[in-house]
Amino acid sequence: MNGAALRLTDVACLRGGRMLFRGVDLKLEPGGGALLTGPNGVGKSSLLRVCAGLLPAFAGTVERSGDIAMSDERLALDMEAPLAKALDFWARLDRAGPDRLAAALAAMALTPLAQVPVRMLSTGQRKRAMLARVIASGAGIWLLDEPGNGLDTASLALLGRAVADHLAAGGIVVAASHQPLPIAAPVTLALTDYRPDAVDQAA
């Protein structure tokens, strides 16, 4: 994960004919974290998808170096498979060994659930499974969309620790949330400031 970097320059996002935000600048070096805040519909998830390259930026440039791992509202695990097997498919695509997957399961306190079919897991357990996939990926850049949703207090602490470890190891984290997260992020980006009308008023 050495040399992970993420740089957004003057990024704008147009969705369904509506400009969600524009003029977003963000520069993250290894060990850098950013927290995207704002009410529902302000464009947090869209910005994360722009960072991931899944959505083209309407304007501006996105530069990435390093692999990307993302967790959003979609589980993307085979529902009928046991949790360990469903995660193993992604670990193989990420060329992560069984040790790394086991460590990720342990970090999210999922080891006792490894043989439970994914469809039997609760909301919070599913969220933790997605976070375990992010941890096991070994990617330098983590993009987390509402990572705290559905997590209880103990799980939130696990999330905070995983993010802190990742940042300490020189990774990058961009997390979007409408609620406070136990994540130490030096940069906070309030997306309401980048709404087109807000930008006009500032100019």
Place this chain on the structure above:
Amino acid sequence: MLALLIRRDLRQAWASAGLWLPVAFLLLVASLYPFAVGPDAALLGRTGGGILWIAALLASLLPVDRLVAPDAQAGILDQIALRGIGEEMVVTARLVAHWLGFGPPLMLATLPAAALLKLDGATIVRLEVGLLIGTPALAALGLLVATLTAGLRSSGALAGLLALPLAVPLLIFGAGTLGDGSGAALKFLGAASLLLVAITPFAGGAAIRAGRE
């Protein structure tokens, strides 16, 4: 990487009962057809091959709605894209897995179906050779239509409307091989099949990218 994707797609097809559905459909058609036209062995033998081609074509449309749409909705295609794997690779893997789960079982089911329709040995051989060449094209066509209609409502009905006109050459040349000694129809079938198999990864990959929002 490709092998991993193919293995997962095959496992998913097995889990969703997609493997035996086309087989059951073909056998059902073959057992219903004699009820409809009567047990005249000569008539059955003359028309049975064509009926089996139509059945194979329609059977290829059965699994279309679970080929791409569930994975697109579950975010699996996005997660694969995040790992730098091209959509063309995803569609290629899916095409291989879909054909493996669709072509050989259908060809096996054709044997009892041919017996039900009183086809003679030479016709059965020609039918199987035609299906061997034609089923990759049917699989490719179904997959292509599945990538185009993923994310749309009532995609199943739309898939049929989109696929059937494109399948006409396959049906003409495929059924044409049955009564044709020169092998020209077989060559045309091979050409149509190659074309569909070759364009599907690129057209399907582009469709998946365009459907992303």
